[in-house]
Amino acid sequence: MAVHTLEQENRRLKWMMLAPALLFIGVMIVFPILYTGYLSLTDAFGAVNADSSFIGLLNFSDALGDLRRFWPAVWRTLVFTVAAVALELTLGLALAMLLRKPFRGMRWVRTIMMVPLLATPVAVGVLWLLILDPTTGIANYLLGLVGIPPQPFLGSVAQSLPTLILIDVWQWTPMMTLLLLAGLSTLPGEPIEAALVDGASAWQRFRHVTLPMLTTAIVTALVLRSVDALKTFDLIYATKGPGGGSSHEAETLNVYAYGLTFDYQEYGLAASVLVVFTVLIIFIVVALRRRSAKASS
Amino acid sequence: MLKRRDALRILGLSAVLGSGSLGLAGCGSSGDGANGPLRVALVNHVWTSAIRERIAEFEDLTGRRVLVSTMTSDQLSSTYNVKLNASAPDLDVMMYRPLQEQLLFARNGWLTEFNDLVADDSEYDWADVQDGPKDRVTIDGRIFGVPIITERPTLYYRRDLVDAPPTTLEEMYETARRLHSPDTGLHGFTGRGQRAGAVSMFSSYLYSHGADFIVDGRSGVGSPEALAAYEYYGRLLREAGPIGATNMTLEQITPIFAQGKAVFAIDADAVYQNFIDPATSTVGDRTGFAAFPAGPAGSRPFNIASWGLTINAFSERRDIAWEFIRWASGPEMTLRLQNEGVPSARTSAWADEASLTAFPPDLAESMAAGIETGVGADRPDVVQVGRARDIVGRPIVASILGDDVAASARDASEEFDEFLVRDARQRQL
Numbered sequence: 001m002a003v004h005t006l007e008q009e010n011r012r013l014k015w016m017m018l019a020p021a022l023l024f025i026g027v028m029i030v031f032p033i034l035y036t037g038y039l040s041l042t043d044a045f046g047a048v049n050a051d052s053s054f055i056g057l058l059n060f061s062d063a064l065g066d067l068r069r070f071w072p073a074v075w076r077t078l079v080f081t082v083a084a085v086a087l088e089l090t091l092g093l094a095l096a097m098l099l100r101k102p103f104r105g106m107r108w109v110r111t112i113m114m115v116p117l118l119a120t121p122v123a124v125g126v127l128w129l130l131i132l133d134p135t136t137g138i139a140n141y142l143l144g145l146v147g148i149p150p151q152p153f154l155g156s157v158a159q160s161l162p163t164l165i166l167i168d169v170w171q172w173t174p175m176m177t178l179l180l181l182a183g184l185s186t187l188p189g190e191p192i193e194a195a196l197v198d199g200a201s202a203w204q205r206f207r208h209v210t211l212p213m214l215t216t217a218i219v220t221a222l223v224l225r226s227v228d229a230l231k232t233f234d235l236i237y238a239t240k241g242p243g244g245g246s247s248h249e250a251e252t253l254n255v256y257a258y259g260l261t262f263d264y265q266e267y268g269l270a271a272s273v274l275v276v277f278t279v280l281i282i283f284i285v286v287a288l289r290r291r292s293a294k295a296s297s
Numbered sequence: 298m299l300k301r302r303d304a305l306r307i308l309g310l311s312a313v314l315g316s317g318s319l320g321l322a323g324c325g326s327s328g329d330g331a332n333g334p335l336r337v338a339l340v341n342h343v344w345t346s347a348i349r350e351r352i353a354e355f356e357d358l359t360g361r362r363v364l365v366s367t368m369t370s371d372q373l374s375s376t377y378n379v380k381l382n383a384s385a386p387d388l389d390v391m392m393y394r395p396l397q398e399q400l401l402f403a404r405n406g407w408l409t410e411f412n413d414l415v416a417d418d419s420e421y422d423w424a425d426v427q428d429g430p431k432d433r434v435t436i437d438g439r440i441f442g443v444p445i446i447t448e449r450p451t452l453y454y455r456r457d458l459v460d461a462p463p464t465t466l467e468e469m470y471e472t473a474r475r476l477h478s479p480d481t482g483l484h485g486f487t488g489r490g491q492r493a494g495a496v497s498m499f500s501s502y503l504y505s506h507g508a509d510f511i512v513d514g515r516s517g518v519g520s521p522e523a524l525a526a527y528e529y530y531g532r533l534l535r536e537a538g539p540i541g542a543t544n545m546t547l548e549q550i551t552p553i554f555a556q557g558k559a560v561f562a563i564d565a566d567a568v569y570q571n572f573i574d575p576a577t578s579t580v581g582d583r584t585g586f587a588a589f590p591a592g593p594a595g596s597r598p599f600n601i602a603s604w605g606l607t608i609n610a611f612s613e614r615r616d617i618a619w620e621f622i623r624w625a626s627g628p629e630m631t632l633r634l635q636n637e638g639v640p641s642a643r644t645s646a647w648a649d650e651a652s653l654t655a656f657p658p659d660l661a662e663s664m665a666a667g668i669e670t671g672v673g674a675d676r677p678d679v680v681q682v683g684r685a686r687d688i689v690g691r692p693i694v695a696s697i698l699g700d701d702v703a704a705s706a707r708d709a710s711e712e713f714d715e716f717l718v719r720d721a722r723q724r725q726l
Contacts, residue, residue, distance in 0.1 A: 045723070046680075047405040048382045134541035135484075135553050150479075155541015157698065242371070243687060246492040246543040246694040262375050263493075263683035265401060 033278075039271035046265050059272035069248060069256060070273065074280070076161060076244075077252040081229040084168040088225060089218070091169065092176025097206070099177065100184045113174040121171070125238025128167050129154065154239050157249045164236060164250055168229065176221055183217025184210075219292035223285055230281055233258065253277045329387070331613050334362035335621055337390040340373050342604065343570055344446050345392070347634045348625055355624050361617050374398065381407040384611045389618040395433040395442060395605045400680045400724060402607075403441050409608035411440040414619050421623050422645075429673040430602030430642040444602035444642040445626050448567035449667030450501045451660060452587040455560050455580060462587030466505065466529060469561060469590050473537035476560045485537030487550045487559040488530075493686035494546040495530075495693050497675040498564060500599050502526045505592030510677040510689055516717060518689050519710030525593070527706055531696020543694050555580065563589065566664055567603065567640050569656075586659045588666035600671020602642050640664060679716075680723045688713045 004012070040059055044052040063070050099109065116124070132139050132153040140150040153163050187210065195205045233254040236244060242263050244251025251259075253273060260270035339345040345367055352363050368376065373392070380388050381402070393399070402408050411434075415423040423431075430444035452469070454462050458476060463469035473485030489495040503509065506529070508522035517523055534542040539553060547564060551571050554562040555578035562572070566586070573581035589598035606626060608618045624630060631641045635652040646652050647668070653661045677685040688709050695705035 046401060047407070049384070050405060133549070135482075135539045135549075135558055136556060150540060152541035152544075155544035157543065160544075240544070241491065241494070241546070242683070243492060246490065246690075247698075259683075262378055263687075264681055265378070 036271045036274055039267055040275045042268045044267035044271075048267055052268065055268070059269050060276070062269060063272050063276060069251070072248065073244075073251050073253045073256040076250065077230060077254075077277075077280075080161065080165060080168075080232065080252060081226055083162075084165045084172070084229050085222065085225050087165070087169045088173045088176045089222065091173045092180050092221070093218075095173070095177040096180035096184055097210075099181060113177060116171040117174055119171070121232075121234035122238045124167065124171055125235045128163075129239050132163065157245070157247045160240060160245055160249045164239065167235060167239075168232065171235075172225060172228075176225060179221040179224070180214070180217060183214050183221075186217075187213050215292065219288060223288050223292075226284060226288065227281060230284065253280075329613075331616075333614065334364050335389050335614055335617050336387055337363055337365045337392075337621065338373060338376065338388055339365060339367050339392045340370050340604065341367055342392075342446070343567065344604065344634065344639050347637050347639050348630075351630070351633075355621060358624070359617065359620060363621070370394070377402070377407075381405070381609065381611070386609070386611045386613045388609045389612040389614050390621050391607050391609055392445075392604055393442065393607055395430075395444065395602055396674060396676055396678070397682045399434065399441055399605075400436065400678075401682075403436055403439070404680060404724065407610050408441040409610050409612070409615060409618075411442065411607075412438075414623075415440060415443070418623060420627070422628055425628055425643050425645050427602075427642050427644055429600060429671075430605075432673060433602045434605050434607075442605040442607035443622060443626050444605045445631075446567055446604045447601065447640050447642045448565040448603045449600045449664060449671055450498060450563050450589050450598045451566040451569065451663040451667070452589060453554055453562040453564070453569075453572050454585050454587060455557075455583055456585040457583045458560050459585075462585060463561075463590050464587075466502070466590045466592045470529070470533050470537070473533065473561050477537040479540075482558055484539045484553070484559045486533055486561045486563075487539055487545070487553045488534060488542075488563055489547065489550065490534055490538070490542035490545045490693070490697050492543075492690035492694050493683065494690075496686040496690045497599070499526070499530055499690075499693055500672070500675040501563075501589050501597065502530050502592065504597035504599070504672050505589070505594055507592075507594035510685075510713075511679075511717065514717065514721070516710040516713035518692065518713055519706050522594070524692075524703060524706050527692040527696045527702050529592075530693060531699070531702060534697045535699055538697075543697050552577075554578075554584075565603070566660060566667070569660055570638060573657075586657060586663045588663045596666070596670055598667045598671050599673075599675035600667050601673060601675050677713075679720045681716075681720065685713070685716060685720075688716060 039048075041054055041056060042052040043055045043058075044050065095113075099106065119127070131137050134140060134150055134152045134155045137153075139153065143149075143151065152159055154160050191209050191213070192205055195209045200208070231254055232252065236250050236252060236255050237258065240250045240255075242255075242259050244255045254277070257270050257273045257277065260266045260273060264270075339348075349365060349367075352365065355361075356363055366376075374397075377388075377391065377393070377398070393402070399408070415421060426444060427447070430447060434440055434442045434444055452462055459472060463472055469486070475485070476483065477485030489498045500510070503523060503526045506522045506526035508520050508526055509517045511517055512520070518527075539545070539558070547568065550559075550562055550564060551568075553559050554572055555574075557580045564572075569586070572578060573584050575581050578584070589596050606622045608615055608622070612618055628643060628645050631643045632646045632649060632652055635641045635646040635649075636655050638655045640656075641647070656664065676682055677689060679685045691709045692702055692706040696702045
């Protein structure tokens with residue numbers, strides 16, 4: 001009978017405990033990524049399991065050479081992400097600064113702020129679609145009361161993307177506020193008090209003391225929200241439908257890949273777009289983290 | 298228990314979607330075997346509402362439990378894509394759009410063939426089904442489903458604002474333009490304007506201008522007649538329609554008309570109840586119906602089998618699935634449903650004078666006119682219908698926005714020609 005040492009038993013137990021998690025990661029993350037990579041090199045069309053041929057990097061050259069849909073979608077993805085996250089960071093920081101000190105009714109304000117976060121993006125999309133309907137929505141009715149002519153909002157090629165950015169800001173600014181509030185609550189009070197004693201103004205205390213100390217929290221919030229904003233799909237699909245609207249005015253990479261899969265059944269091409277999209281996300285996250293590391297040092 | 302190959306397919310689709318949750322939709326329960334409950338997927342439609350009320354009758358008749366899922370057409374398409382890609386057996390009867398999905402689904406081997414089923418069943422009376430709808434569910438002599446609903450476009454108009462319905466498209470434009478008054482909240486016309494969504498309704502304008510999507514296997518959307526149709530439709534919506542028309546589908550135009558904010562609307566006759574239902578419409582008692590107005594080539598609306606029923610090729614309950622279909626779409630049930638205002642695909646139902654009284658008289662006249670002059674398709678007859686609609690729908694949007702329609706139609710026509718070459722290769726079953 002083999003005798004195992006305590007160390008060997010511990011090692012075995014460790015792997016047994018880890019096995020379910022490793023299996024889950026393998027099945028739900030590693031395999032789909034590998035399969036996506038495989039599909040991106042084939043001309044899979046119609047059905048995933050239909051006969052398909054290996055075509056090398058042809059899907060990638062088709063996607064990267066597509067000036068009609070792919071590159072405009074890349075541009076819109078970046079515009080949506082940068083604009084939404086920048087606005088959310090600015091507003092979130094302002095709100096966090098306002099809410100950092102206790103005040104009467106603070107609990108109510110924080111609870112109300114949480115409401116948009118609780119709704120699913122599809123529900124949010126449908127809600128705003130009704131509010132912003134150019135003919136029957138309440139938004140144009142309210143604008144009419146103050147003499148502003150009716151706006152097409154999501155019904156317009158020009159206004160769709162800005163409107164979607166504002167809806168995203170409405171939904172996710174509270175999360176940014178909560179993350180930054182958590183960061184603010186961990187800051188030491190002494191440097192700020194010292195600056196106050198030295199006669200620094202409120203803006204100088206914020207700009208030169210609070211903000212540098214908050215860098216780590218800001219970068220963490222930025223990375224989390226940027227990755228999330230890059231992947232936004234439900235809100236756009238619920239409000240603009242397939243293709244991101246009639247002129248593809250709100251078609252981001254996610255919406256484009258979904259359309260290739262479900263509307264066009266172009267599984268190979270869709271997989272190549274998703275591979276490029278994943279590389280883009282990794283590039284952005286690495287860039288943000290490097291910038292954060294530089295700022296911290 | 299999922300087979301290894303099925304599991305790989307499900308995971309593979311998850312990978313393509315980039316979303317595990319969507320892919321997992323295909324991993325629901327297994328089929329439960331031949332004696333399990335019958336699973337029926339239906340779209341939100343007046344036919345669905347009518348049949349759902351009667352499903353208990355089928356359960357009593359056969360002793361089999363029926364589980365019904367009802368979804369929007371987009372949700373239904375996505376569900377089919379995920380489940381059928383995974384060869385999922387937990388879906389038996391499928392409501393589908395023969396014009397949109399049949400070629401692709403049949404090519405993928407996802408549909409059961411009906412030839413033997415309908416041929417061996419004299420009671421079902423396959424000969425009674427109208428020829429046009431029958432053609433739509435048949436590919437190279439192979440039948441892949443049964444048609445259950447037909448539809449044509451009808452002109453919805455406000456009888457209190459218009460003395461008599463316009464008989465030509467130009468007359469409709471003139472009247473719509475004259476009565477268009479956005480400041481008072483009244484629009485002359487409302488209709489679909491979304492790129493791909495508008496294509497089916499636009500087809501009637503195209504045909505009535507003497508054009509077609511495909512002519513002799515090549516793109517027809519660059520012809521002078523097609524250009525005239527694009528220009529007309531865009532002008533109508535731009536100059537007499539609500540703002541934001543390029544984002545509009547049936548979901549938007551129904552409330553606009555029902556709330557008294559439009560003089561004219563043109564959409565499918567099968568959904569007429571949504572326009573006049575007293576529960577949601579303020580103008581139901583003042584709504585009239587008329588045949589599709591004539592264009593330069595006459596009145597040539599589409600007349601199509603918009604929805605059909607088919608059986609999942611991976612179903613474990615094909616026998617009971619066919620029992621359900623023959624019960625739900627047989628001569629007797631078809632007549633009962635038409636008596637409740639659901640336009641059918643059976644000659645016997647239309648021949649029954651009593652069933653026509655279910656519709657408002659002017660709507661019945663409009664339907665009869667559409668059946669007489671109608672064209673059997675409302676979108677390009679291709680494998681990748683979604684992609685084709687995106688291409689031929691582009692000039693509609695350009696026209697509504699007041700852009701260069703000729704350039705847009707030329708560009709769309711070139712792309713559509715390239716698309717058709719590839720489509721010819723793909724349509725081999």
